[in-house]
Amino acid sequence: MGKSIEQYQKAFERLRVTRKNDPPWLLRLREDAMTSFVKKGFPTTKEDAWRYTDVTAIREASFDPLGTIPELSQETVEALKQKRGRNFLLVVNGKFSREHSSVEEDIDVTDLGEAVISRSDLVEPHLGRCVTPANDAFSALSAGLFKQGLLICIPENLIVKEPIHMMFFAHAPKGGGLFQVRNLIMAGKKSKVAIVETYAAGNIKTYFTNAVTEIILEEDAKMEHCKIQQEHPGAFHIATTQVVQHRRSSFVSFALSTGARLMRNDCRVALAAEDTFCELNGLYLGDKDQVLDQQTFVDHQKPDGKSDQFFKGLLAGNSKGVFHGQVMVRQDAQRTDAHQANKNLLLSDTAKIDTQPQLEILADNVKCSHGAAIGQLQEEALFYLRSRGIDEEDAGRMLAQGFAREVIERSSLGFMKEILLELVNKKLSQQLYSEKE
């Protein structure tokens, strides 16, 4: 069975005792999840969905599933809060820190561990139903073992003035662990909100963030969403975000991934009603031995839905990128307008990318396109810049920046543009510097 599965099973036994007050529906969900997890274990590369992403290192590591939460110094907290405005939610090692967080009055924020009990009726229809334990072993592990998390409810008609900054911070001076991040975000009818999720680390060497975020957008709700993954280079980051969109809702998102030793970021959108819109843009930048796996799945279930996906990768060193972008257009989804593109730039001879766009169309009146490309810095472009006196390194940087910039410029998330450009430039410097070594 493997040492780590046993370990998670033991953790589950302990959890059952401490969480006796979980409602019956949750207890059943957890049982099913753990049974499924123990039976299947972590995925291997023999499974189609994990063909290019080897999680052996996670399987063989022994992460303490119920990791300890250390105290953060005031300085650290201040640094994390900097430039993140009035709506700031701090989550340390998966646990919501209410004392260091604050939001505008009308936004309803509760610890999910409490909410499953105190607001069971509100939570039951959604938790574990958007991202079901059957999704994969990591979702199962999350459903089985999560103890806490965040429930955020945006009331009907509320227009949230400042973006909600969620900081998921990993910190463990005595050694890492398994940090379960669990978010359930519900945007009420006609509400409007922007959310920024940042994953970063303090004093810690290796850890495993297992994140599940379920987002429900009611009719006419509009959400802007930005996910910045800048975990520690020794970390594992497996994240699934599932959005369920109701009529006339809109979801505009950008995912920037630069950290972690192994990452899978699975962004899934169910366009579950008519007239919905989703825009998914993203960038993954890798160097050294990073493995960055970006998955998307947009499911057009009803008519007149519009989706637009554009992801770019820049891979240096020995890093590996994986992209799998799926679009499903169901039989009922007439007049679907769905587009998807993936472009990759390899900055070294040993960087790799596996890209797979996938389009499955069952309706007959649709407009769809998809494409993928892989390239290297164009020699002619480098020559042109150098022939104007720009040295080789700067020329390479200009071209790589230009490549990354395109997807940031096209994103509708104007408010994040400068920050994203800055983070990308920082990572590019590291990538190009490591090329020289």
Place this chain on the structure above:
Amino acid sequence: MLEIKNLHVSVEGVEILKGIDLSVKTGEVHAIMGPNGSGKSTLTRVLAGHPSYVVMQGTAIYEGKDLFQMAIEERARQGIFLAFQYPIDIPGVNNAYFLKTAVNEMRKAKGLEELDAMEFLEFLKEKMKIVEMDESFLNRPVNEGFSGGEKKRNEILQLAALGPRLAILDETDSGLDIDALKTISEGVNRLRSPNRSFILVTHYQRMLNYITPDHVHVLMGGKIVMSGGKDLAFKLEEKGYEWVRPD
């Protein structure tokens, strides 16, 4: 200022230049004409330092220095500029940002202070008048969506902004209509100076109606087979390249 002796150059294993001798003095305008495939572009690209072109034999001494020992960017900083025949698109790189970076590299090489954004814009506006380009070209990615004529104008704008001592124009006239040709030629003429030399590579004679060369050379089969004054260009126009072909 440029002394080329017995230059043999190959690309992808094929010898294109088979012994070029050329001497360009400061302030002179040399025209190099020849049929397609004669090696005209090869000459310009090997002088600029394109990595695909291999010098098999021969030397090029630029202002007393061995040109082929200098890196591409070094040649540019020492005052060599190549206006490309087919300038490449560089999507994602803003034209103004590119020009400012190049201008500041040149200034650094000369020991001058770099220009900030405001100063650079003022500086560039003056230069843009020379080639009759309007400001809308500054905010676009380098050459992306530019017509053929606009790309050539962008090349001459760079020439004006960087102030090279040796300007090499590779078939700048190709693909231009008569008005564009006039404008660009006028721009080049305004940039002539006793301290600046030009090598104009051209297939057709018509650009030489507007830019009067001091010397005309005919390049055929990788060698300069004939040299003369500006009248040579007219003779070629009249009689064609066949007239020159050695027996």
